[in-house]
Amino acid sequence: MKRLSKNRPLRAKLLGIDVMSVLMQKLFAFLKRDFLEEASYKYSFIASFFGIFLSSATFFFISKLISPNSSSVLAPYGGDYFSFVIIGIAFSGLLAIFQERLPAIIRQAQVTGTLEAILVSRTSIPVILFGSSLYYFLYSIASTVFHLILAVVVFGMQVEKINWLGAVLTFLLTALCFLSIGILSACFILVYKKGNPFSWIYGSVSGLLGGVFFPIKVLPVWIKWISYILPITYSLEGLRKSIIVTSPFSEILPNIIALSVFTVVFFPLSIYLFRLALKKAKKDGTLTHY
Amino acid sequence: MNAIEVKNVTKVYPAIKGYKELLLHPFQRKGTTALRGIDLEVRPGQCFCLMGPNGAGKTTLIKILSTLVLPDEGKAFIKGHDLEKETDEVKKHIGFALAEERSFYWRLTGLQNLDFFAALNNIPLSKRRKKIQEVIDLVGLEKAAGRRFNTYSTGMRQMMAIARALLTDPDILFVDEPTRSLDPVAAQNIRTFLRKEMVENHGKTVFWATHDLSEAAEFAHTIAIIAEGQIKAEGSVRSLTGQGSFPLKEVYEKAVKEPAPESKAFGN
Numbered sequence: 001m002k003r004l005s006k007n008r009p010l011r012a013k014l015l016g017i018d019v020m021s022v023l024m025q026k027l028f029a030f031l032k033r034d035f036l037e038e039a040s041y042k043y044s045f046i047a048s049f050f051g052i053f054l055s056s057a058t059f060f061f062i063s064k065l066i067s068p069n070s071s072s073v074l075a076p077y078g079g080d081y082f083s084f085v086i087i088g089i090a091f092s093g094l095l096a097i098f099q100e101r102l103p104a105i106i107r108q109a110q111v112t113g114t115l116e117a118i119l120v121s122r123t124s125i126p127v128i129l130f131g132s133s134l135y136y137f138l139y140s141i142a143s144t145v146f147h148l149i150l151a152v153v154v155f156g157m158q159v160e161k162i163n164w165l166g167a168v169l170t171f172l173l174t175a176l177c178f179l180s181i182g183i184l185s186a187c188f189i190l191v192y193k194k195g196n197p198f199s200w201i202y203g204s205v206s207g208l209l210g211g212v213f214f215p216i217k218v219l220p221v222w223i224k225w226i227s228y229i230l231p232i233t234y235s236l237e238g239l240r241k242s243i244i245v246t247s248p249f250s251e252i253l254p255n256i257i258a259l260s261v262f263t264v265v266f267f268p269l270s271i272y273l274f275r276l277a278l279k280k281a282k283k284d285g286t287l288t289h290y
Numbered sequence: 291m292n293a294i295e296v297k298n299v300t301k302v303y304p305a306i307k308g309y310k311e312l313l314l315h316p317f318q319r320k321g322t323t324a325l326r327g328i329d330l331e332v333r334p335g336q337c338f339c340l341m342g343p344n345g346a347g348k349t350t351l352i353k354i355l356s357t358l359v360l361p362d363e364g365k366a367f368i369k370g371h372d373l374e375k376e377t378d379e380v381k382k383h384i385g386f387a388l389a390e391e392r393s394f395y396w397r398l399t400g401l402q403n404l405d406f407f408a409a410l411n412n413i414p415l416s417k418r419r420k421k422i423q424e425v426i427d428l429v430g431l432e433k434a435a436g437r438r439f440n441t442y443s444t445g446m447r448q449m450m451a452i453a454r455a456l457l458t459d460p461d462i463l464f465v466d467e468p469t470r471s472l473d474p475v476a477a478q479n480i481r482t483f484l485r486k487e488m489v490e491n492h493g494k495t496v497f498w499a500t501h502d503l504s505e506a507a508e509f510a511h512t513i514a515i516i517a518e519g520q521i522k523a524e525g526s527v528r529s530l531t532g533q534g535s536f537p538l539k540e541v542y543e544k545a546v547k548e549p550a551p552e553s554k555a556f557g558n
Binding site: 025026029037113114116119279283284285287 | 301303324357384388409411
């Protein structure tokens with residue numbers, strides 16, 4: 001009869017190499033799990049990329065209605081509506097992924113019971129949350145890149161010189177900011193199970209007032225202030241300036257600062273609120289309630 | 291030191307309010323009492339059976355001891371570590387075989403599932419394959435490990451839940467009605483595995499929730515009968531039955547005040 005070998009307790013070395021290695025292995029485990037699950041639904045995988053093609057084509061033909069350089073509000077973005085809107089829809093997809101996928105993952109784990117199995121393991125809450133979003137984060141990068149390649153190669157979007165520093169910083173801060181909003185949505189799901197108001201209120205308001213489909217300059221003054229409190233406004237502004245019109249870093253910086261402020265406030269707050277939500281669910285005994 | 295110590299643990303679940311009640315009394319707290327002042331001590335290396343009817347509080351107590359539910363009152367300790375204050379330390383010593391078979395990823399294979407949970411339990415990549423193979427051999431799922439989880443029988447899923455709980459080589463194993471919905475042969479395999487393999491060969495403490503009388507009588511060192519959230523009787527089978535002078539069924543029925551369920555153990 002085989003005997004179980006005793007695992008030595010993990011000892012964090014001075015440089016924290018063990019801790020980092022274990023952390024990376026955990027994140028990789030989440031990534032692998034989600035990849036294997038998603039890849040097992042082959043047609044959904046292919047369909048999502050086909051959907052990107054269809055939405056790009058739709059906006060390509062809509063943009064034919066707006067002559068280049070005919071609108072003064074599009075002038076700061078190079079004057080081409082297709083380039084403007086493709087950045088909007090490609091990167092707002094990132095918001096949708098964090099805002100909808102993370103709560104959906106938590107909900108699914110809650111309903112099936114995998115959440116309990118994960119929570120009883122020796123993995124901290126931030127790692128569970130970050131790990132659960134990792135695949136979708138990488139997937140969103142892939143779909144955003146696919147969106148842009150399609151726009152450039154198939155639909156002739158003009159990209160001259162990308163400000164990589166501005167684009168990468170804006171993208172990373174955008175991802176962290178949207179992840180925080182996703183975690184806030186997940187808090188609601190953890191406690192109330194369904195009817196997540198973050199998803200539809202924030203999602204709809206961001207779509208309408210965040211500059212996804214049109215520049216916020218066209219909005220009436222009395223409503224424009226809402227745009228300025230939405231992180232997506234700064235994300236899209238920073239990304240358009242980095243990708244379409246290749247602005248100097250100093251012009252992108254205000255957007256990066258605004259996104260940093262949102263991230264510094266929302267990220268720790270969302271983790272804290274998730275801990276509270278988890279505590280409430282443990283207190284109420286509703287971790288696996290449907 | 292006791293493996294498990296429970297002191298005056300009480301758990302009240304908040305009741306779900308209707309719309310009318312929510313509007314009229316939004317702050318009024320009503321609840322369903324699942325546990326009332328539970329006191330227990332489990333010695334290391336024991337097979338401890340918590341027996342009681344449905345809704346008696348067995349799963350609540352197991353979930354509290356597995357850190358998944360917080361008690362409202364009282365304290366509980368795992369190998370001397372406070373469940374609420376030293377949760378990380380407690381998790382090092384426990385393994386929980388969830389009764390819920392959906393707690394696995396059905397589109398992944400058994401191996402892939404175990405690999406994921408092993409990573410979450412700090413088992414480094416270099417040792418993971420060996421460890422997984424070890425627990426798979428132990429529960430006898432060598433041939434099925436590479437198959438998708440959704441192709442497993444209920445008994446195999448239960449064994450896989452035990453394998454997952456054993457990944458960290460815990461000192462204490464919690465099993466919640468592991469033989470529920472199993473055929474007599476599969477159920478007997480699990481009982482023998484838990485008592486002979488886990489307790490006798492590996493010296494683990496097994497905390498086993500069941501409502502099967504014969505199962506508890508045959509395999510437990512100590513039995514606690516729980517009903518309405520309270521421990522009604524506790525002791526070895528011999529002490530509970532007055533050295534065998536009356537049947538355990540009688541003790542159970544007297545404690546629970548309802549007829550004992552038909553036993554599934556040994557196919558009866």
